[in-house]
């Protein structure tokens with residue numbers, strides 16, 4: 001008997017086969033993701049957390065700052081004992097500091113089911129039992145674009161999802177100019193699930209029709225072979241300068257669409273003055289851009305001229321804005337599309353982050369599946385999500401954010417479920433210092449990630465395969481009944497069950513559960529969706545039939561590509577949701593904030609970190625191809641991509657031979673923040689001067705206390721820099737940094753990332769599977 005289930009990387013059927021699982025992709029998926037095979041052998045992997053664990057130092061000394069976090073023993077306790085300790089600690093913090101003392105941002109992707117979405121569960125729990133918590137806003141994915149785009153064109157999700165559709169590209173685009181490429185490893189993933197992977201097919205269809213895909217990236221692999229495209233290799237982080245150079249050529253040859261710019265945009269004259277050097281005497285022309293981005297001036301001129309008179313789509317990947325001044329390429333991509341007069345034409349103009357997630361460029365469902373209500377947060381204090389360590393290390397300090405001057409709160413307790421900060425944050429030694437300042441860190445995890453190892457209280461959570469849920473996303477026409485595939489491992493419990501037990505002890509059970517168990521909630525949420533559909537006269541099977549069938553096909557809107565198209569078709573009736581109602585090439589609002597790091601029109605700014613004599617190489621720390629973020633790094637597919645258990649890092653033969661590095665060597669990447677071991681892959685797919693090491697290898701430091709730790713496994717966030725993109729958005733800047741690399745001499749230490757902390761395994765307990 002197989003069970004229907006879903007994940008962020010696809011729907012599937014699963015059935016047990018001894019200790020492993022046989023996974024069959026959803027029959028309706030034309031191009032299933034290979035990430036599905038990460039599920040085959042993980043249910044009882046030794047990395048799983050078996051029972052509640054408390055850090056010895058916290059048990060003995062009580063809550064308080066402690067530098068032993070990440071290097072202490074764990075003591076196994078009963079669930080009852082763990083619940084009592086947590087309830088008492090939450091009560092202490094609430095009574096002494098109020099909800100302002102609790103950080104509940106709990107950033108992380110968790111699993112696809114909409115009810116067991118761990119972040120929502122944490123928020124609902126803290127709202128209903130403590131009266132609120134300090135929250136985080138925006139994401140590590142699109143922290144700067146999500147703040148910038150509403151000022152200059154409209155809501156980020158609207159642009160990405162309803163900007164220009166894949167269907168239009170297949171039918172109409174002549175040129176798709178993709179800054180950051182269109183890698184399928186990214187579009188095979190969508191939060192909430194993606195039951196049909198269609199991007200490869202659309203690219204194939206477009207290129208067969210004659211569309212030209214141009215990928216601007218330091219990595220050749222950012223464009224799939226099916227696109228039959230061109231690779232423009234430019235220096236990391238220099239797209240803004242490149243686009244300014246392209247604009248200069250368009251201006252010089254009078255190839256700009258002045259009528260479009262005058263009618264639909266504000267600020268073109270100011271932008272032109274900046275490009276022509278009328279503001280400060282610096283002419284940003286092709287020669288100027290060539291010096292920065294590593295292309296020849298002639299190449300830049302050729303590319304610019306080739307765009308004129310064609311149906312051109314410009315898209316800028318999430319990755320580009322995950323860098324210092326990451327707002328600028330996002331803004332300039334829009335300016336380039338506007339200068340060509342393309343926004344609003346089918347298959348032309350601007351779309352943000354096409355292909356960065358499986359959600360984008362698709363049609364929306366007629367109604368969305370309801371989210372678990374999160375209750376009311378009684379306090380209004382927040383941080384931009386990637387500023388967490390600044391908050392922990394500098395309570396009371398002021399910082400800028402999107403025109404506001406905010407103050408970092410003084411956090412005593414952090415509650416985390418469904419995320420892995422030691423995966424997603426930058427400068428991990430600094431992150432550890434921040435976490436060591438807390439009184440208490442509580443983590444629910446399925447496995448011993450570095451975040452769990454740094455916690456004071458670790459509670460074993462069930463993984464998605466062990467519980468029932470409903471998977472769905474706003475642009476996925478299949479709603480999936482996620483049927484349990486296996487019984488919970490050892491003593492693992494659902495996040496919802498854990499919070500229900502804690503709510504009981506804190507006197508908030510009714511408010512938290514509203515009298516429902518998991519089944520009760522699934523039926524309730526499904527019923528709400530049925531009501532929304534009924535209002536459109538769409539009938540749906542009852543819950544039991546849906547559950548038995550395993551999925552439901554939902555009606556969709558024909559809305560892909562509607563956002564910008566609508567604006568051009570009827571500019572008076574539907575102005576854009578910006579201050580001027582037009583595309584803002586110059587934003588008076590942003591200018592009024594007075595930020596040097598993000599002025600009123602897009603600019604080129606030299607990043608603080610760039611290659612130098614000591615650290616001459618760019619490191620690109622991008623999304624991995626063999627797993628989602630750090631999830632199931634111990635899974636079969638993720639492991640198959642490693643070399644002797646270590647993450648593989650790619651570098652150009654020129655850089656390798658200069659350092660005597662050969663294919664398969666263990667190499668050490670280092671900078672002033674730390675050292676990382678990885679296995680070398682020597683390839684011309686990476687441009688000279690650049691090294692690529694994907695994110696997601698679990699942090700595995702030889703000595704957690706070291707100021708510059710050595711990770712033996714290959715986590716690039718040891719090396720990345722923990723600064724905000726700009727005063728405007730304060731987004732994550734983890735995509736690029738500078739490093740040096742050398743061959744690692746001597747015996748490379750074995751990877752220990754997937755072994756539970758020693759004391760935790762030496763405890764006498766029986767790991768068993770109970771039904």
Ligand code: PGD
Nearest residue numbers: 108109111140141418419420424444461621629630631734
């Ligand atoms: P995941 O690995 O998905 O990473 O950061 P995020 O924290 O989301 O973490 C999810 C965790 O939830 C896993 O540890 C998993 O075991 C756990 N989990 C899964 N299901 C459950 C559950 O049901 N309950 C509980 N309690 N836990 C569960 C991702 C973030 O990383 C993102 S979105 C981006 S885009 C960023 N990308 C980069 C980057 O490009 N470059 C760098 N250098 N850094 C990045 N960090 C960011």
